[in-house]
Amino acid sequence: MRVEIWSDIACPWCYVGKARFEKALAAFPHRDAVEVVHRSFELDPGRAKGDTGQVLPMLMNKYGMTEEQAREGERRLGENAAAEGLDYRIEGRDHGSTFDMHRVLHLAKERGRQDELIGLLYRANFAEERSVFADDERLVELAAEAGLDEAEVRAVLADPGRYADDVRADEREAAELGANGVPFFVLDRRYGVSGAQPAEVFTQALEQAWGGRSPLTTLADAGDGEACGPDGCAVPGA
Numbered sequence: 001m002r003v004e005i006w007s008d009i010a011c012p013w014c015y016v017g018k019a020r021f022e023k024a025l026a027a028f029p030h031r032d033a034v035e036v037v038h039r040s041f042e043l044d045p046g047r048a049k050g051d052t053g054q055v056l057p058m059l060m061n062k063y064g065m066t067e068e069q070a071r072e073g074e075r076r077l078g079e080n081a082a083a084e085g086l087d088y089r090i091e092g093r094d095h096g097s098t099f100d101m102h103r104v105l106h107l108a109k110e111r112g113r114q115d116e117l118i119g120l121l122y123r124a125n126f127a128e129e130r131s132v133f134a135d136d137e138r139l140v141e142l143a144a145e146a147g148l149d150e151a152e153v154r155a156v157l158a159d160p161g162r163y164a165d166d167v168r169a170d171e172r173e174a175a176e177l178g179a180n181g182v183p184f185f186v187l188d189r190r191y192g193v194s195g196a197q198p199a200e201v202f203t204q205a206l207e208q209a210w211g212g213r214s215p216l217t218t219l220a221d222a223g224d225g226e227a228c229g230p231d232g233c234a235v236p237g238a
Contacts, residue, residue, distance in 0.1 A: 001034050001210060006041040006174045006184040007118075009098045009132070011228035012077045012088070018198030019084035024202035030210055034059040037109070037117050040102040043228055052096035052133045077233075080196075080226075087127035089133045096133030099167065104143055106163040107156050117146035167227045173217035181229030195225020195234075 005021070007014035025031050059070040074090045081088035101121055108117040120142045124132045132138050136157050141151040156162045176182065177192065184201070185193040187209035195199060226234040 001188045002037060003034060004039050004186045006039045006042045007182045008041050008043045009101050009125055010043050010095055010119045011182050012126060012233060013226045013228050015126050015198040016080050016084055017084065018057055018138055019086055019094045020196060020199045021185065023199040024206060028204040028206045036115060037159045038114050039107060041174050042098055042102065042171065044169040047097040049097050049100065052094050052104040055093045055095050056091065058095055063074060094131050094133055100139060100157060102167045104139060104153055104156055104165040106166045108146060110147055111148055117143060181227035183227065197225035
């Protein structure tokens with residue numbers, strides 16, 4: 001069974017949702033027969049490379065939040081991350097284009113190291129002090145840590161066309177499937193799960209996808225989980 005996960009490194013709910021899904025997968029009796037594939041989705045696809053800024057001012061300027069609202073939203077996101085055993089820096093994070101990260105993730109997919117790399121990218125973006133957006137060298141280091149060849153990664157970064165079509169194809173397919181936010185999980189092209197749902201919902205989806213065959217169906221009874229879209233990320237309740 002294949003599980004496809006559309007996500008973006010800049011999306012905090014993708015970071016949390018990955019952990020929740022993996023908790024469900026670890027307890028799934030057929031987990032060794034499940035293939036997980038990460039698919040590209042940029043929250044800000046028009047963002048120019050090198051255009052970076054701090055997260056809190058961005059939230060205030062783009063979404064009309066006060067500084068207090070922006071900090072409170074980040075604090076609650078941090079609490080949700082901590083509940084899944086994840087570190088989360090509430091202040092001092094930056095943001096920028098994720099296009100090159102997605103291109104390198106397609107290289108990692110070909111080399112069988114995609115899950116390792118996306119986990120490292122999430123950790124670097126949400127938990128560590130050094131930016132993943134400031135320069136290519138940080139991305140090269142993380143890719144090498146995931147098991148990729150440094151020279152091959154540098155060659156991809158030096159050629160903006162490498163894997164660009166793959167990224168855009170993933171994004172078009174997400175739109176065709178009705179995904180306007182991430183994370184978005186598609187299980188064997190039978191069931192869709194939108195947002196960072198609780199692990200129990202992913203368990204239900206895995207069991208249903210394994211046991212039945214039907215056209216792609218969103219698990220409506222679960223409701224929409226917290227997600228990020230072009231208009232921002234859902235702020236968790238108090």
